[in-house]
Amino acid sequence: MTDQTISLSHQALRGRLAELGLELPEVPGAVAAYVPAVRTGNTVYTSGQLPLREGVMAAAGKVGSDVSAETAADLARTCVLNALAAAGALGDLDHARILKVTGFVASAAGFNGQPAVVNGASELLNELFGTRGEHARSAVGVAELPLDAPVEVEIIVEFS
Template sequence: MTQSTETATLTHHKTRQRLAELGLELPDVAGAVASYVPAVRTGNTVYTSGQLPLRDGSLTATGKVGAQVPADEAAELAVTCVLNALAAAGTHGDLDSARILKVVGFVASAPGFNGQPSVINGASNLLVQVFGDKGQHARSAVGVTELPLDAPVEVELIVEFS
């Protein structure tokens, strides 16, 4: 069963509180930039589409990590991506009951850049800060030559709701 974005804003109290303590907030669900939906639920599991570092419908940075975008900035962009992924997942269940199963992170990498794991640590570390043990997850951090809209980072989640 899918919750509307309006309904979703009425839930996730503990998650929103933990994010606020970190100076962050759960954004509105980012619109799709092509022909797909932001998240799909089957049983208790939600799969999000890859989420870009969008704020208010615009990319917060563009370019290759290791060239135009420094790795530490890219790690912060991964935080934005995972917040967008949580917002998408949260339309299908209450994030307060979420267990993060897997993170897949893509990093648009300049030639010779091999710090993809440290970039995606931005997303992983936030998930552990917010969800504690339920934020521990399996993960892939993949370097790619291009991402949609020239985004430096893209993150997708697999989330289980109890």
């Protein structure tokens, strides 16, 4: 597949999203000097995506004090939808395989449940893509994230 032959239909993915009561959002705009995603060959790398819903931060603060781990896992799902939108602008998601997920969790002192938070993103990808959604992953606790976001997720996608 070349860049000139990419179809941006995503029909099967849109159907699966609808079954789950979700939809692919518009590609979120960058909040600094970067682009939402870049493609090299058949691989797309997304920038870290925040839990923005219609351009508004869905929640703010540290996980483990201001935001519960359960809420943060839901926010990670929002992040991965935003990442899929960014990746989908550069290739047909119906022909995607998720290679890697990296999740960053703004963590209160003593909070060590980062894997459970990032499971929100991983589980959604598995629901949407089946075995093509199985991926390598990192879940990292950090002191702060941009705009006081509780979670940020980036993905690496391969298109066939």
